[in-house]
Amino acid sequence: MTDISQPKFAAPEGSEPRPDLGREQPVFEKDIEQLSAQIKEHQEKFPNNKISPQDMLKFAIGEKIQQVQSPTPQRKTDLPAYLEGESPEMKTKIQELIDIALLNGVEKSVAEAKRYSPFVLDALHDALTEKIYNELKNRGKLK
Numbered sequence: 001m002t003d004i005s006q007p008k009f010a011a012p013e014g015s016e017p018r019p020d021l022g023r024e025q026p027v028f029e030k031d032i033e034q035l036s037a038q039i040k041e042h043q044e045k046f047p048n049n050k051i052s053p054q055d056m057l058k059f060a061i062g063e064k065i066q067q068v069q070s071p072t073p074q075r076k077t078d079l080p081a082y083l084e085g086e087s088p089e090m091k092t093k094i095q096e097l098i099d100i101a102l103l104n105g106v107e108k109s110v111a112e113a114k115r116y117s118p119f120v121l122d123a124l125h126d127a128l129t130e131k132i133y134n135e136l137k138n139r140g141k142l143k
Contacts, residue, residue, distance in 0.1 A: 035060050080126040097124045098131065
């Protein structure tokens, strides 16, 4: 039987004890593994890079923050140009589906879009293609 009475992380001597994170610890451990792999991959790709590991970590965490931040006023750029003449309700619905994709994954967004017309699904497809393509280019994943 596992002892859950003590936190897994001990507080440094002379400091306040850190609260037990309970169920969140495995997620934190997953984040640690993912971030360290991301830094290692960057270091291997760019061995002569002068960026410190701490700065690389800061950048990686910044990317995660951007992924979960609420949408900003530049939302209009997420929508395909052909939606310009559509109703505000239609534009809002497509943007909501884009937000679902960014926060909960493309599959959930597509499942939701299928509840509407083929036009909505097609517009979501176009919007996500553009958004993800630009993101992949910005991250250097595509040339």
